[in-house]
Amino acid sequence: MSLKGVLRNWFERYLSDEEAITLLMLLVGGFALVIWLGKALAPFLTALVVAFLLQGVVAWLERRGLPRLLAVGLVFLLFVGALLALALVVLPLVWNQMVELVQEAPSMFASGQQWLGDLQAQYPTIVTPDQVQDWTATAGRQASQFGQRALTFSLASLGNLMAVIIYLVLVPILVFFMLKDRERLVEFLLSLLPRKRTLMTRIWQEMDDQIANYVRGKTIEIIIVGGVAFITFWAFGLPYAALLGLVVGLSVLVPYIGAAVATLPVAAVAGFHFGMGEQFLYVLVAYAILQALDGNVLVPVLFSEAVNLHPVSIILAVLFFGGLWGFWGVFFAIPLATLIKALVQAWPRGESRQAEIVEDT
Numbered sequence: 001m002s003l004k005g006v007l008r009n010w011f012e013r014y015l016s017d018e019e020a021i022t023l024l025m026l027l028v029g030g031f032a033l034v035i036w037l038g039k040a041l042a043p044f045l046t047a048l049v050v051a052f053l054l055q056g057v058v059a060w061l062e063r064r065g066l067p068r069l070l071a072v073g074l075v076f077l078l079f080v081g082a083l084l085a086l087a088l089v090v091l092p093l094v095w096n097q098m099v100e101l102v103q104e105a106p107s108m109f110a111s112g113q114q115w116l117g118d119l120q121a122q123y124p125t126i127v128t129p130d131q132v133q134d135w136t137a138t139a140g141r142q143a144s145q146f147g148q149r150a151l152t153f154s155l156a157s158l159g160n161l162m163a164v165i166i167y168l169v170l171v172p173i174l175v176f177f178m179l180k181d182r183e184r185l186v187e188f189l190l191s192l193l194p195r196k197r198t199l200m201t202r203i204w205q206e207m208d209d210q211i212a213n214y215v216r217g218k219t220i221e222i223i224i225v226g227g228v229a230f231i232t233f234w235a236f237g238l239p240y241a242a243l244l245g246l247v248v249g250l251s252v253l254v255p256y257i258g259a260a261v262a263t264l265p266v267a268a269v270a271g272f273h274f275g276m277g278e279q280f281l282y283v284l285v286a287y288a289i290l291q292a293l294d295g296n297v298l299v300p301v302l303f304s305e306a307v308n309l310h311p312v313s314i315i316l317a318v319l320f321f322g323g324l325w326g327f328w329g330v331f332f333a334i335p336l337a338t339l340i341k342a343l344v345q346a347w348p349r350g351e352s353r354q355a356e357i358v359e360d361t
Contacts, residue, residue, distance in 0.1 A: 019199045020347060026193075027343075038325060043167055045328070047174030051182075053216055054079060058179055072179045080172055087168065090242070097243040108272045115276075203339075203346050211335040217302035218331070222249045225294050232286050233266075239273055248287075252294065253330050254322075255314050259291050313337055 038045070054075050061071035178185065193200065226249020233241035244266055251258030270283040317337035321329035 019194070019196055022194055023200055023203075035324065043170040044174060046167070047171045047178060049215070049328070050079070050171065051175050051178035052212070053219060054175065054179060055182065056212060056216055069180070072176070076172075076176050076179065079175065083168070083172065090246075093242045094246055097240045101240055101243065108268075111272050115271075199346060203342050207335075207339055207342055210338055214303065214335050214338075215332075218252070221252050221294070221298060221302055224298060225249050225252055225290070228290060229287075232290060233283070236270075236279070236283050236286070238270060238283060240269055244269060248290075253327075254318055255311070255334075257315070257318075259295075263287070313341075 034041070034045070057075050057078075058068070058071045061074065062068055066074075226245045229248035230241050230245030233244050238244070247265055248262045251262035254261070266287055267284060270280050274280045274283070314334060314337065317333040318330055321333040321336055323329070325332075
C-alpha cells in the first residue's frame with residue numbers, strides 16, 4: 001500500500017468524525033494558548049485553579065441549605081484569610097529561615113569537611129583521601145551555586161514585587177467572580193461549542209470527578225504533610241523547621257521521586273545540627289514514619305478513586321508537563337495524563353464505518 005493510502009486509511013479511522021476534529025482543534029488551540037500566553041494569563045489561570053478547588057466547598061455548603069451567594073461569600077472570606085496568613089506569616093518565616101540557611105552554609109560546609117576527615121581516618125581502606133577531596137570539591141561547587149541561586153532569586157523577587165502585588169489583587173477578584181457567576185460563565189463557554197458534543201460530554205463526565213478529587217486531594221495532602229513535618233521538626237528542635245516542612249509538603253507533588261529528594265535536606269540539616277547520634281536517628285525515624293503514613297494511610301483516604309496510571313506514565317507526565325509549565329505542570333501532570341488516556345480510549349476509530357463498507361462489498 002502506498003504512503004497516500006496509509007495516510008487516507010489513518011485519517012478515515014481516526015479523523016472521519018466531525019466532532020473528533022473539533023475536539024482536536026480545541027485541544028491544540030488550548031495547549032498553544034497556554035504555552036505562548038501562559039505568562040500573561042498566569043493570574044487568570046491561577047484564579048481558575050483556585051476557583052476550581054473552592055467550588056467543591058461552595059457546592060457542599062449549598063447542599064446544606066445555604067444560598068449560593070452566602071456560600072460563595074463565606075468560602076471567599078476563608079480563602080482571603082488563608083491568603084493573608086500565607087503572605088504575612090508563612091512566607092516571611094520561610095524567607096527568614098532561607099536567609100539564615102544561606103548564611104550558615106559556610107559553617108555547615110566546614111563541619112562536613114571535618115566529618116569526612118574523621119570518616120577517612122576511621123575507615124582508611126574504604127574512604128580514600130582522593131574520594132574525600134572529590135566530595136569536598138563537589139560539595140563546594142554545589143554550595144556556591146546554591147548561594148548564587150539564592151542571591152539571584154532574592155534580587156529577582158525585589159524586581160517582581162509589582163507582579164506579586166498584581167497577583168494579590170487580581171487573583172482574589174477573579175476567584176470571587178468565577179465562583180459567583182459560575183453558571184453564567186459555563187453557559188457562555190458552552191454557547192461557543194458546537195451543539196453536537198457527545199464525545200466532549202462523555203470525556204468531560206469521565207474527567208470531571210477525577211480531576212476535582214485529585215486536585216483537592218493533592219492540595220489537602222500538601223497542607224497536611226507539610227504541617228505535620230513542620231510540627232515534627234519543630235518538636236525535635238531542628239532548625240529551619242518551616243523551610244523543611246515546606247520542602248517536604250511540596251515533595252508529594254512528584255510521585256516516587258519527591259520523597260527521596262526531600263530526604264536529603266532533612267538528613268543534611270539534622271546531621272549538621274545534631275551530629276551522627278541518637279537525635280539524628282530519631283529525626284530520620286520520625287520522617288520515615290511520616291512518609292509511610294502518607295503513602296499507606298493518607299493517600300488511600302484522599303484518593304479512594306485514584307486514577308489508574310502506570311508509574312512510568314506518571315513519571316513521564318511529570319517530566320513532560322513540568323518542563324513545559326513548571327510548578328503548575330507538575331501539579332497537573334497526573335490529571336493531564338488521565339485526560340490523554342481518556343481521549344485515547346474514547347476517541348472514535350471508525351470501526352463501524354469500515355465494517356459497513358466490508359459488508360456492502
